[in-house]
Amino acid sequence: MHIERGNPQDGDAPARPRIGRRALLSAGAVLAAGAGAATATAFGRDPAAPPAAxxxxVPHHGARQSGLAYRQLPATRLLALDLPADASRDTLRGLLAGIDKVLAAASAGALADPRLSGTAPVSSLAAVGTALAARLKLDLPAELADLPAFPGDRLDPARSGGDLILQVSAEQPWTVGVLTEHLLTAARSAGAAVRWSQAGFLPPVPDGETPRNLFGFKDGTANPDAADPGLWHADGTILVYRRIRMDTAAFxxxxxxxxxxAMGRRLTTGAPLTGTAERDDPxxxxxxxxxxxxxxxxSHVRLSSPRLDGGARxxxxxxxxxxxxxxxxxxFCAFMRDPALFTRVQNRLAEKDALTPFLTHNGSAVAWVLPGSRPDRPLGATL
Structure with missing residues (x-):
């Protein structure tokens, strides 16, 4: 019992009956069980229900990498690596094979690390940067090219570029952190060095709902399906990455x-200003x-509309x-057949977007997302 200061128990109060130790322990067990059941029910779990499966x-091997073939997982890490100046195609293939081995084991729950247990969902992708592609004269789509300078850019070279871009995602930052260690071990053994590293996250949302960005708006509503053939060169595609600082307090x-x-959408529902539901076409x-x-x-929605680019998304x-x-x-991680699409959109945004005063682009990269791997053909084997 809690006794407040200045209010001691009354010494003249009648003696309370003594409770035996065995009875106290039995009552405690009943109370604990009841409390546990109440707590489980309060947090949405029926104590009588079997444990959740x-x-x-996430299958690692496939025609396309799991980082695009699977849904977005809420915790992620992007790594940009640089290879030695004298690196050859064999160096790159060896590095990618080592990375592929780590990722395949992680996806199968077979990575030898006591900090990981079971087959928690893991997705990943690996992409070759424009500078390395040019240096090694890789036979990649002609559309793979660096972006031009945009008005208002404040790009930091230490946060931009990279010979190889890796992304690993999971349900928890813990898993991402452990996998990052293993990826760096494989990368460094092949002579690669970290250029930049960046962690990211998604807010928790119910299944099927669009997550919100730090301005509070739903982000990613009008997205094409990942299987849209307009995004792919066979089973590879092009990544455009931008690190965008947001002045959340001012906005x-x-x-x-x-x-x-400024956004062109409703804050609460995500509906365009011309509609009533989030998925309505603006x-x-x-x-x-x-x-x-x-x-x-x-507005951001108008200036980024696919209607201004012949429907390309x-x-x-x-x-x-x-x-x-x-x-x-x-x-901002976007995937497309041709980064010229991003250039057109970003030029419009930089010139007129009402969000521009609240945004600063300070990191950038373009890279070729490799086709997926097979057990007998690791990432990069066809380069």
């Missing part, structure tokens, strides 16, 4: 109506009676990052 493993200080006009040409656009000409699988109070934002 473990999540299924969220705007009135909700101002935020929605009508960028609809106007008010006075002739002004319902989705403003400077990129697959966006972005993550938030939080590296401190003054460095929070978006890891």
């Amino acid at each position: 473990p999540a299924a493993a 969220t200080a705007l009135p909700t109506g101002g935020q929605e006009l 009508d960028i040409y609809a106007k008010h009676p006075d002739g002004s656009y319902i989705i403003p000409a400077t 990129m697959l966006r699988r972005g993550y938030s990052y939080d590296d401190g109070p003054d460095d929070r934002g978006l890891l």
Whole structure:
């Protein structure tokens, strides 16, 4: 019993009956069991129900890498590696084979590390950067090319580029961290060095719902399906990566109506300003009676609309990052056949987007996402 200071128990109170130790232990066991059941019920688990089945493993081998063939997992790590200047194609193939071995074992729950247990879902991808592709004269699609400079860019070379871009994702940051150690061991044994590293995350959302970015808006609504043939060269594609710092304090200080006009969508539902549901197709040409656009000409949704690019779309699988109070934002990872699409969109955004005052692009990379591997053909074997 808690006794407040200045209010001692009354010494004249009648003596309480003594409770035997055995009875006390029995009562405690009953109470503990009841408390456990109540706690389980409060957090949504029926104590009488069987334990939840473990999540299924993500197959590592396949025509396309699991980092794109599987749903987004909520914890991720991007690694950019540089190879020695005299690295050959054999050096690259050896490095990729070592990485592929680690990732295949991790996906199968067979990685020899006591910190990992079972077959927790793991997805990954590996992509060859433009500089290494040019240096080794790799036979890759002609569309693979660096991006031009954009107005307002503040790119940090220490956060940009890389000969090889790796991404590993899992349900928990713990798993990502352990796998990162194994990947770095394999990379360093082949002579590679870390150029930059970046962790990212998705907020928890119910299955089937679109996650929100740090501005509070749903991010990734109008995405093509990963199987869309318009994204692929056979079973490979091109990654455009941008690290974008977001001035969340300034943006969220705007009135909700101002935020929605800048974005072109409703904050609560994610619906476009011309619709009522999140998945409604934004009508960028609809106007008010006075002739002004319902989705403003400077809104993010309008300027990034596929209608302005002949219907061409990129697959966006972005993550938030939080590296401190003054460095929070978006890891924009987009996949497409031709990065010229990103260039067109970004030029429009840099010129007119109402979000631009709240965004700073400080990291960038373009890389060729390799086709998937097989047990008899590791990543990069066809380079």
